[in-house]
Amino acid sequence: MASYVLAIDQGTTGSTVALMDDQGRLCASVNNEFPQHYPQPGWVEHEAADIWKSVKKGIASILRKGLCKPTDIAAIGITNQRETTLLWDRRSGEALNKAIVWQCRRTTEFCEKLKSDGHEKMVKRKSGLVLDPYFSASKFRWLLRNTKGIKTALNAGRVAGGTVDSYLIWQLSGGQRHVSDVSNASRTSLMNLATLDWDNELLELFDVPRDILPEIVPSSGVLATTQGIKGLPDGIPIAGVAGDQQAALFGQACFTPGDAKCTFGTGSFILMNTGTEPLDSHSGLLTTVAWQLGSKKPVYALEGGAFVCGAAVQWLRDELQIIRRSAEVETLARQVDDHGGVEFVPALTGLGAPHWAPEARGVICGLTRGSGRAHIARATLDAMALQNADILLAMERDLGKRMKPLRVDGGASANDLLMQIQADVLGRKLIRPQVVETTVAGACYLAGLGVGLWQKPADIRKIWQSDAEFRVKMKPQQRRQRVSSWQRALDRALIL
Incomplete structure (x- = not known):
């Protein structure tokens, strides 16, 4: 009987893949780092392909250890660097631009303008967050305004956007599911804390179209299943997702x-x-x-x-x-x-x-x-x-x-x-x-x-x-x- 959980901990400088048994024992863990990019002072970027490559490499390394059969994996859990934001093509799964990392300060001027225009009280009341370039909303806006060919892709309905959890679920499911859990969605400044849905007023403020965003789903339950991942059978449930700090709270x-x-x-x-x-x-x-x-x-x-x-x-x-x-x-x-x-x-x-x-x-x-x-x-x-x-x-x-x-x-x-x-x-x-x-x-x-x-x-x-x-x-x-x-x-x- 399947009795192991495979965990993907996708962090700022690398990705860890680990295996836990049903007694809560960590059986193995491997980490693979990937490059950071600093194109200008205060800017921090990742190549989405590097993130995905590091995750696949980690999965392969865990499986090579032979601690369990792939069919013994009952579920996959994901935790991730929060607020990091990216856009990708719905057909190919390839990123349309580099991911903007949570540390990036490129949208400071825009956030300061929103503050001076008196929007911070509304943003905090609805999203629980202060107006700061740390969070995803202003990053989405920047990407939508500064990505080559974005208008054509938007008109063709090919643009998918999200945080790292939604990108990984898309890749693991062979593009079948575009979802984000509530903990990650709550870090975007676009989700209403009361309704647990994308908020129209916040979407309008940051000029982010709802149809590029993932469906917001619970943190635990079958959110998607694997498809086409080398070494893993199709149909393994992706059944747990949370931003890294929320995952740590649950893990404690x-x-x-x-x-x-x-x-x-x-x-x-x-x-x-x-x-x-x-x-x-x-x-x-x-x-x-x-x-x-x-x-x-x-x-x-x-x-x-x-x-x-x-x-x-x-x-x-x-x-x-x-x-x-x-x-x-x-x-x-x-x-x-x-x-x-x-x-x-x-x-x-x-x-x-x-x-x-x-x-x-x-x-x-x-x-x-x-x-x-x-x-x-x-x-x-x-x-x-x-x-x-x-x-x-x-x-x-x-x-x-x-x-x-x-x-x-x-x-x-x-x-x-x-x-x-x-x-x-x-x-x-x-x-x-x-x-x-x-x-x-x-x-x-x-x-x-x-x-x-x-x-x-x-x-x-x-x-x-x-x-x-x-x-x-x-x-x-x-x-x-x-x-x-x-x-x-x-x-x-x-x-x-």
Whole structure:
């Protein structure tokens, strides 16, 4: 009996393909990188063909391992870089232009004009998102205005558009299905959070025709089936899809309101489950769809991100050169008992949620004659934790209830000192999972639920296991003093 799930985790710099069994064990994982393109300052692009090639290569590599027969694969799950936008030909499946990556800032001027014209309130009310080139809508508009031969292709009905999930489903299904799950659609600024459908007013604002967009479908259930993929039998259900951060929330088994996860990567991404009704943020956070299981009500989340998290450690390594390898920061920071009054606000690319201050600049302050490399290293770890605490406490205020223990993942979650600092400044217990590839796990769980490999989320809770817990050691008075010092440094960064 088929008892494995094949997961595709399509990321910004590469694609991971993994295999999970019905006990929730990751049996194998392979990653294939592909080129990034930077044609102008602030522009970031991908070749869609490179993305698809990396996925096919990963599938072939997993199958060659011989851990299961292709016929043992019960379902395929997909998780993907969000907001990245592309157009392709419905007949050939070939991209009509390079994909515009979520990091790309080419539409900044257009988004600023929409703001100055007073449209941001409507956009946020309907989509849950702020007006920013980060999201897909303005990218669609740019592609539709700057792709060679686009008018002819549009008139012939040959243009398909979408985010990476819809492109991969199109390719995997042999062009039979043009769909996107609600979590990815909610990152476009074109979907109405209440109706879970493309919104006419938003489509008109960004000048995107509805007929090029995919059908919006749940995150779990049979969304398409494979056709014509080398090595895979036709008819394997593609049964689980979610954007990478929503997949991580699901992979962390954050199934009830108040459950939250923080992914420590180059930046940090924090999502909190808020239940089955969208929750407007009054604290500078984003409202997004977390997932939808079949015909059930969707689950929503609040999201906030810090632009610089692990990148702050890379800055210590590459620019200040006070460490040779990123992993050395923990050892160096442990040489002192605390930050010694040194503060580092890593606003190296401005500040994200809840401040949304692109003009902010990084600050190192509180230096004395006794300050050294170790104090700067410790201040860096403190800053990574403190900016996350700012976001999480804002989420608590919006939700109106105390959050549950925070679940953590991502590369920097392996840093035990950082995790203890995070628990202390947040005042909440942290839980790190055994399966740290939480985006892959989330895609597998959604797909497994979609074909009945697991019957309900409670079955996944039973197989989800923690690796370590970090309990609060800092006393409340110490926490207040630490946060107060951080806030003074933050104020300096905001007024520069």
